[in-house]
Amino acid sequence: MTTVSEVTLSPREIRNLIRSGKFERPTAGVAPGHVQANLAILPKELSFDFLLFCQRNPKPCPLIEVLEPGQIEVFTTAPKSDIRTDIPLYRVYENGEFTSEISDLQEVWKEDFVSFLLGCSFSFESALITNGIKLPHFENGTNVSMYITNIPTVPAGPFSGPMVVSMRSIPQEKVVRAVQVTSRFPGVHGSPIHIGDPLAIGIHDISKPDFGEPTTIKEGEVPVFWACGVTPQSVAMSSKPPIMITHAPGHMFITDMKDEDYSVL
Amino acid sequence: MTTVSEVTLSPREIRNLIRSGKFERPTAGVAPGHVQANLAILPKELSFDFLLFCQRNPKPCPLIEVLEPGQIEVFTTAPKSDIRTDIPLYRVYENGEFTSEISDLQEVWKEDFVSFLLGCSFSFESALITNGIKLPHFENGTNVSMYITNIPTVPAGPFSGPMVVSMRSIPQEKVVRAVQVTSRFPGVHGSPIHIGDPLAIGIHDISKPDFGEPTTIKEGEVPVFWACGVTPQSVAMSSKPPIMITHAPGHMFITDMKDEDYSVL
Numbered sequence: 001m002t003t004v005s006e007v008t009l010s011p012r013e014i015r016n017l018i019r020s021g022k023f024e025r026p027t028a029g030v031a032p033g034h035v036q037a038n039l040a041i042l043p044k045e046l047s048f049d050f051l052l053f054c055q056r057n058p059k060p061c062p063l064i065e066v067l068e069p070g071q072i073e074v075f076t077t078a079p080k081s082d083i084r085t086d087i088p089l090y091r092v093y094e095n096g097e098f099t100s101e102i103s104d105l106q107e108v109w110k111e112d113f114v115s116f117l118l119g120c121s122f123s124f125e126s127a128l129i130t131n132g133i134k135l136p137h138f139e140n141g142t143n144v145s146m147y148i149t150n151i152p153t154v155p156a157g158p159f160s161g162p163m164v165v166s167m168r169s170i171p172q173e174k175v176v177r178a179v180q181v182t183s184r185f186p187g188v189h190g191s192p193i194h195i196g197d198p199l200a201i202g203i204h205d206i207s208k209p210d211f212g213e214p215t216t217i218k219e220g221e222v223p224v225f226w227a228c229g230v231t232p233q234s235v236a237m238s239s240k241p242p243i244m245i246t247h248a249p250g251h252m253f254i255t256d257m258k259d260e261d262y263s264v265l
Numbered sequence: 266m267t268t269v270s271e272v273t274l275s276p277r278e279i280r281n282l283i284r285s286g287k288f289e290r291p292t293a294g295v296a297p298g299h300v301q302a303n304l305a306i307l308p309k310e311l312s313f314d315f316l317l318f319c320q321r322n323p324k325p326c327p328l329i330e331v332l333e334p335g336q337i338e339v340f341t342t343a344p345k346s347d348i349r350t351d352i353p354l355y356r357v358y359e360n361g362e363f364t365s366e367i368s369d370l371q372e373v374w375k376e377d378f379v380s381f382l383l384g385c386s387f388s389f390e391s392a393l394i395t396n397g398i399k400l401p402h403f404e405n406g407t408n409v410s411m412y413i414t415n416i417p418t419v420p421a422g423p424f425s426g427p428m429v430v431s432m433r434s435i436p437q438e439k440v441v442r443a444v445q446v447t448s449r450f451p452g453v454h455g456s457p458i459h460i461g462d463p464l465a466i467g468i469h470d471i472s473k474p475d476f477g478e479p480t481t482i483k484e485g486e487v488p489v490f491w492a493c494g495v496t497p498q499s500v501a502m503s504s505k506p507p508i509m510i511t512h513a514p515g516h517m518f519i520t521d522m523k524d525e526d527y528s529v530l
Binding site: 044047048049051052055056063065066068076154156157180183184186190264265 | 309312313314316317320321328330331333341419421422445448449451455529530
């Protein structure tokens with residue numbers, strides 16, 4: 001559980017707690033109102049193609065900050081941070097296989113590692129909640145339902161594959177508002193990819209998500225789909241890079257930026 | 266002069282005219298409502314850093330499309346195009362020095378060339394005009410006033426330097442509307458960088474632009490400044506790359522995309 005004092009700590013204070021090993025849990029609800037980010041670390045030789053993949057697919061891959069090879073400080077959105085220590089839990093993949101989960105990258109760090117930080121749905125979910133749209137999974141701390149679609153991403157170099165989406169079940173009368181409020185945040189997935197019929201985007205059984213937990217769609221609710229940050233990870237993994245490091249699910253990087261810094265209007 | 270028939274031709278038809286050498290003029294006013302783009306071609310070894318520079322500085326460097334090394338078709342925003350032939354006039358720079366102006370890149374093309382297409386102000390200027398904000402330079406076909414500011418860009422690799430801005434003189438009562446309508450187009454420079462006092466951004470004499478032509482600021486008008494696509498070119502040039510190719514001023518690449526495709530709301 002997140003404690004009251006952790007809700008009032010600044011992002012830098014939380015990162016320092018994480019760095020010193022005193023915070024080893026998921027980050028949902030921590031430093032509310034601040035942008036949390038997905039992490040993908042790839043070796044330099046893949047960095048142009050992966051950056052290009054993100055540029056070509058901004059809805060599933062909204063870039064918050066990209067570091068130069070070997071750089072460890074997220075200097076624009078989280079000054080004084082250290083990407084090797086400031087996430088509670090990391091996952092290491094070798095040749096596309098999950099090999100270990102570690103809380104510190106200092107021993108595995110290489111000078112050719114390029115860190116990509118990508119926007120996560122926490123930001124636009126806050127905006128939905130502020131606008132009176134309830135998200136049971138967000139409030140319960142369970143994981144949103146995610147699905148592999150038949151929507152292709154635009155390939156770049158070795159990276160290609162289908163888009164992964166997250167689904168939220170929204171009361172019919174709130175769907176228009178849900179489009180409006182998430183459209184203000186193109187830097188963190190932005191507007192929905194699809195509203196309504198799951199089959200239209202290749203989802204055959206809405207009750208069986210490919211990732212996360214099932215969602216009950218109640219009478220009078222409509223499934224609304226947003227591009228999901230799992231997309232770049234799954235696309236990168238399927239190219240079987242010699243090494244790739246990500247955050248462990250739910251254990252995000254907390255930036256100093258506020259959600260509103262990413263609103264366009 | 267642009268003829269009536271050229272206004273009604275599709276972007277692809279215009280690109281084919283340009284390719285066959287039958288259109289060798291600036292592209293302002295051609296294929297109205299379609300997005301035109303700035304071009305920067307750099308060798309592969311600089312491509313990650315330049316892409317990163319654009320990611321870090323989205324207002325002066327709004328990416329429309331980036332091609333892979335050696336790729337000549339702008340396949341997403343202009344299918345069937347050829348970046349080597351479909352711009353009326355190109356400029357070649359070697360080690361940061363302007364060396365030639367040519368209408369076709371086929372003889373100088375190399376397999377490691379990476380083409381960057383960046384949004385240009387034509388799109389948001391159309392939006393201003395649609396909203397009743399007159400832009401004399403746009404209507405006269407003269408060049409907008411541009412200034413080197415004291416606003417630093419976020420560096421990436423060898424690329425760094427001050428932001429270049431363009432200035433439009435807007436009637437006081439239209440300034441709020443000008444902010445609103447350009448905010449809808451973050452993909453083509455977006456909202457202004459600054460409103461009012463030129464000195465606040467390091468411009469000491471507003472009557473003497475660093476590029477383009479002077480603008481008369483009339484009684485009751487306010488100078489409004491937008492990030493300018495000259496920024497990435499001037500930043501790239503000052504790093505003296507072995508080779509860099511750009512469009513000649515005003516001779517843009519015409520995509521199939523409509524301005525509205527780049528609006529966020």
